[in-house]
């Protein structure tokens with residue numbers, strides 16, 4: 001707080017604009033950390049939230065259920081790739097990642113593999129700020145180094161080569177050898193498919209995502225795709241895994257899930273993962289219950305956002321955005337510009 005410049009005070013926000021207390025307007029080119037995909041105060045999302053608030057703003061999702069949660073779960077099943085179908089709602093991306101990690105660990109232990117409790121992650125990764133999520137983040141980046149002695153040790157994999165620089169096969173051989181060497185200790189690999197977001201908008205090849213999928217299949221290790229940043233069209237397809245033609249065993253969604261209007265996450269599993277929890281023994285169940293799990297306001301916001309994605313020809317519009325962002329490449333020759341990267345609705349200098 002002491003070293004930061006004082007924040008701007010925002011009075012309202014609409015479309016791409018933030019309106020400050022002194023009347024100034026700012027264009028928010030980072031979409032509030034990439035989540036505000038339809039723009040601020042989208043009328044459809046705002047009215048869905050206020051309509052729901054008048055009926056029931058919250059009820060615990062324990063022993064109770066409600067229509068918005070059930071409808072959202074089936075929408076997510078419908079739009080996510082392959083047979084991803086069992087949805088666990090959380091309240092933020094970090095919590096969604098925590099749930100995915102617990103799911104993977106218990107998936108192994110429910111099968112009797114209690115020692116397979118480690119998660120493999122990529123150098124350069126970012127998966128959230130809670131302690132479990134931090135354990136699969138790059139250990140050097142950001143503030144995480146300070147917590148090195150507290151964070152659970154996991155299995156670090158090298159960073160994939162940058163998109164377009166080659167070396168994919170050599171990289172995959174290296175990953176395969178590390179994972180097969182640690183086969184008895186590892187239950188899952190977690191990746192941000194195609195782009196490491198907070199790790200510098202670092203793009204890598206779809207071939208690597210496919211290769212990691214193949215290695216996981218061969219070794220019987222789960223693949224978790226953290227699509228908190230890449231989900232809902234950011235890179236030009238609804239999900240980055242889709243663009244790579246890969247179906248993860250577990251997918252984590254957040255950020256743009258509600259069009260950015262309220263915090264929420266979804267951790268979605270395939271039937272073979274769910275099957276390991278479906279049991280006559282209660283202790284086989286996945287024990288996780290955030291207070292605001294499946295919050296109806298967030299569910300309605302997400303349903304409205306998904307509706308907009310479906311009806312709005314959004315993928316074509318993202319292709320147009322990608323084209324328009326092409327002008328950024330002109331900046332490559334400027335001094336102090338190291339690299340320019342454009343994919344879908346992501347442009348980074």
Ligand SMILES: *Cc1c(COP(=O)(O)O)cnc(C)c1O
Pocket residue numbers: 092093094095097126127128129192197198226227228229230254255
């Ligand atoms: C932002 C982000 C998270 C964490 O989400 P929060 O809602 O900030 O907790 C996790 N994974 C990825 C890839 C992210 O970009």
